[in-house]
Amino acid sequence: MKRVLCLTLALLSFIPAVLRAQEPAAPQEGLNTVMQKASYIIGRQFGADIKSNLPNVDVKALLEGINEAIEGKPSQLTEEQIQATRVELQKVMIAEQMKMAEADKKKGLDFLAENAKKPNVKTTKSGLQYIVEKEGTGAMPKETDDVVCHYKGELIDGTVFDSSYERGEPARFPVNGVIQGWQEALQLMKQGAKWKLFIPSELAYGERGNPAIPPNSVLVFDIELLEVLPPAANK
The missing domain is CATH 1.10.287 (Helix Hairpins)
Structure with a gap:
């Protein structure tokens, strides 16, 4: 509206x-x-x-x-009828949004269930799924570290919602400043590694979503961990 x-x-x-x-x-x-x-x-x-x-x-x-x-x-229509209709329309639209969110949630769960069956997909206790495309050899980041990464984020239908590759430069950010699925994955990776992540919605943006991501969306990320910066380097 x-x-x-x-x-x-x-x-x-x-x-x-x-x-x-x-x-x-x-x-x-x-x-x-x-x-x-x-x-x-x-x-x-x-x-x-x-x-x-x-x-x-x-x-x-x-x-x-x-x-x-x-x-x-x-x-x-009278002004009272107009106002009442606006209220009713808002209720209808909210109900429709909730219905779509539930459908997306089921679609995401089905996707993860099938994806977990693939031989190269690993699943953690939290439900995070990942594929190791390249093993790293450097340091493993801690929650308090900064990291420099190249990445691409997609919905399960292939829609790209964010990409450092498209911007032409990697991004630097604190490990504890990103979504939960990223935090978990980064602390399992070594510098130089390249992983593909499949993040359940509850480890991402959940029911709230954001302007680029619908509620209850499973997210797919390609991540290259280029550099780990210890806390001393951030001061």
């Missing part, structure tokens, strides 16, 4: 500029004038955003509301 509101405000700020730039031509069929093209663009953008946030929208009622607002007609 926030995205819909933000887009609506952005479009409202865009319309006056379009109106000032409109050519003084008579209405034509198709998308010929600046205003026709601008109106079409606004409709496409607004429609796409509505579809992604409210896929079951009643298009007829939506268009009716838009037309009435543009024509200056009074609302068919």
Whole structure:
């Protein structure tokens, strides 16, 4: 809903500029004038955003509301009805989000169960799964150390949500400043190692998720432990 509101405000700020730039031509069929093209663009953008946030929208009622607002007609609903509908819609959307979160949780558990059967996958007591792609030979980091790593993070469908490789430089951070699954894995690795991690949601972002990661998501990481920096090096 926030995205819909933000887009609506952005479009409202865009319309006056379009109106000032409109050519003084008579209405034509198709998308010929600046205003026709601008109106079409606004409709496409607004429609796409509505579809992604409210896929079951009643298009007829939506268009009716838009037309009435543009024509200056009074609302068919009272202010009390509008407020009540907003409350009910919020409940529906929260319920839908919870349903999706539960589906993602089951999908993640099924993925981990199948992944654990692979001969090269190791599983710790916490449920963290990993594959050793390259053994390291250097120091093993402690919880209080800093580390320098190259990494790529994905959802189980292959969607990349973060990558130091794409940024072109490794990242430095304290071991105790990252998600639990990372903390556990890093303290099992040696400098120079490269592992692939499969992190259960409860060792990652859990039910809350974050802007790039849906709730209850299992995360897949490729990690290269490039350097271990002892506490003395951090001062």
